[in-house]
Amino acid sequence: MIDKLGKLLRDIQDPNSQYNRRLRFEKNLKRNQKAFDKYKKSQSSSEDVDETEEVSEEILKPSERILLRKNREFGGKFASTEWYRGAVVSELEQIQGNYDTTDLGDTFGFEIGKFYSFNYDALYPDRYPFWDQFPLSKILTMDIDNEKGTIYFLGANIHYLTPDGGYRGKVAINMLNSMNYVPDVCLHTYVLSGISNPLRVPDDDVDGLSDFITESFVDNKGKRVSPNKVWRT
Numbered sequence: 595m596i597d598k599l600g601k602l603l604r605d606i607q608d609p610n611s612q613y614n615r616r617l618r619f620e621k622n623l624k625r626n627q628k629a630f631d632k633y634k635k636s637q638s639s640s641e642d643v644d645e646t647e648e649v650s651e652e653i654l655k656p657s658e659r660i661l662l663r664k665n666r667e668f669g670g671k672f673a674s675t676e677w678y679r680g681a682v683v684s685e686l687e688q689i690q691g692n693y694d695t696t697d698l699g700d701t702f703g704f705e706i707g708k709f710y711s712f713n714y715d716a717l718y719p720d721r722y723p724f725w726d727q728f729p730l731s732k733i734l735t736m737d738i739d740n741e742k743g744t745i746y747f748l749g750a751n752i753h754y755l756t757p758d759g760g761y762r763g764k765v766a767i768n769m770l771n772s773m774n775y776v777p778d779v780c781l782h783t784y785v786l787s788g789i790s791n792p793l794r795v796p797d798d799d800v801d802g803l804s805d806f807i808t809e810s811f812v813d814n815k816g817k818r819v820s821p822n823k824v825w826r827t
Contacts, residue, residue, distance in 0.1 A: 656685035657802030679728060679808040686711060686793035693794050702786060704733050704747065707773065709766065709795040711803075717785045724819045726753050727810040729784070730795065730803065732769050734776070745786035750776045753809035756825040763801030770800055779826045 654662065660681045664673050695703045704710065709732050716725050731749035738745050750769055755762035755777065768775050795803055811819040 655799040655802055656682070656689065656796065657799050657806070659685055660806070675807055675810070678806045679810075682711060682803060682806060682808055683791070683793065686795065689796065690793060692796075701733075701736050702745070704736070704792065705794070706733055706735065707770075708733060708797070709770065709800050710749075710792050711795055711808075712792040713790045714784060715788045715790070717788050719814045719816075722814060724811050724813045724824065725782075726751055727812060728808055729753060729782070730808070731780075731782070731784070732766075732776075734773075734781075747784045747786065747789075749782055749784050750780040751782050752780055752804055753811075753821075754779045754782075754824060754826060756827050757805055757807060758827075760801070760805060761827060763804040766800045766804045770797060777826075 660678070663681060664677075667673075693705075695705075698705055709730065711728070711730050714725075714727055714729055716722065719725065729749065729751040730753055731751040733747055733749050735748045736745065737748070752762045752766050752769070755765055757763075765777065765780075769780075807821065809821055809824075811821060811824050813819050
């Protein structure tokens with residue numbers, strides 16, 4: 595009993611604990627309900643239910659909509675890594691129009707210092723014991739090898755950190771706010787030609803999306819590697 599009470603107290607004090615993330619999520623839902631009720635009063639009694647549900651979720655962050663969708667589809671049951679990965683892609687694709695990439699031609703649409711989710715096919719897989727096919731990475735720098743005609747990005751992929759206790763969400767927030775704070779295990783080079791479907795991650799939801807296990811580690815022979823063998827603290 596004492597141990598349980600101590601854990602609860604630690605969770606209450608930790609702003610990124612599952613306990614406090616759930617409270618923030620429920621608070622957003624309450625705000626959402628008020629917005630939803632206000633919208634209903636302004637509409638005729640014949641409004642469509644699906645339409646109001648869509649409007650009611652507009653104020654939620656992508657990670658919160660994913661949690662809501664997961665609860666609707668599975669309740670408290672397990673959802674696979676593939677399901678979370680598909681949900682993240684779907685949510686991020688819907689908000690890419692919010693970002694103006696007009697002035698980002700020199701970096702091929704990437705904004706240095708921001709987080710992106712993307713598919714990655716390693717150009718030289720034999721050089722690595724394992725690598726992530728679906729990074730969630732802060733883009734640090736871009737470089738060009740003029741001799742090879744190859745464009746490289748240096749990124750900080752938080753999938754190499756454990757999600758336990760919201761740890762990598764905290765690290766992601768710290769990385770977003772500081773150019774100098776990057777754990778060495780997160781540093782990886784990405785060749786532009788190996789990147790596909792890059793999706794900008796909103797700054798205010800980096801920690802929420804970090805909690806989802808969407809990574810896909812494979813070894814240099816293409817065999818799956820368990821994330822538990824990769825994660826570091």
